[in-house]
Amino acid sequence: MKKNVLLLITLLSASVAGCSAPAANSDELDELRSQVEALQKENDELKTMPETTATESETEETTEAVSESGDTLAIGQDGVLGDWTVTVTAMEITDSIKENAYYGFNPEEGNKYLYVDITVTNNGKNAASFLPSYGLNGDISAKLLYQGEYEFSSTNLLGHSKDIHNTTVNPLSSKSGIIAFEIPDSIASSEEELVIRISQGKNKLQIKVR
Secondary structure (H helix, E strand, O other), X not given: OHHHHXXXXXXXXXXXXHOOOOOOOHHHHHHHHHHHHHHHHHHHHHHOOOOOOHHHHHHHHHXXXXXXXXXXXXXXXXXXXXXXEEEEEEEEEEOOEEOOOOOEEOOOOOEEEEEEEEEEEEOOOXXXXXXXXXXXXXXXXXXXXXXXXXXXXXXXXXXOOOEOOOEEEOOOEEEEEEEEEEEEHHHHHOOOOEEEEEEEOOEEEEEEOO
């Protein structure tokens, strides 16, 4: 931009200088002089402005994207992990998880269950399994973090109709279910932060559930 303004000033100045008074209309000369003065003023203003290169802009955008991907989500917020969109919609801490009046799950003595309602959407082009019981590197896994350092693995409630472990989801389709974690009573009764971390390889989502 600065180079273009300087070039126009140079060309207009040359035009003014090259026009002799007898040969040129005085109105035309006045107009050319006005244009030169306006461009010189614009050039002076541009000199006071910092140069912004495309590389700097790209760096700012990249930094912003990286910071957003590291944010901790809240209950109800959508998060994107690879081909998956993941949303935790609710959390509950309970003494047991019932399938029906006759069948359910009880934690070990001194523990409680924390479980979340979760909806997952497969944005990929092929059917895929969410939260396999025996995941390989690159498969989805889930942990509950207490105080940012104590990790609790998810509990597979085998036979429970809402447990989302080993759930196969077709492309562009969604499924809802629950993920449960067994935690000590002391953590269940505390008010300290609890965060669910859902990982796929080096990528991860963190959702604050308390």
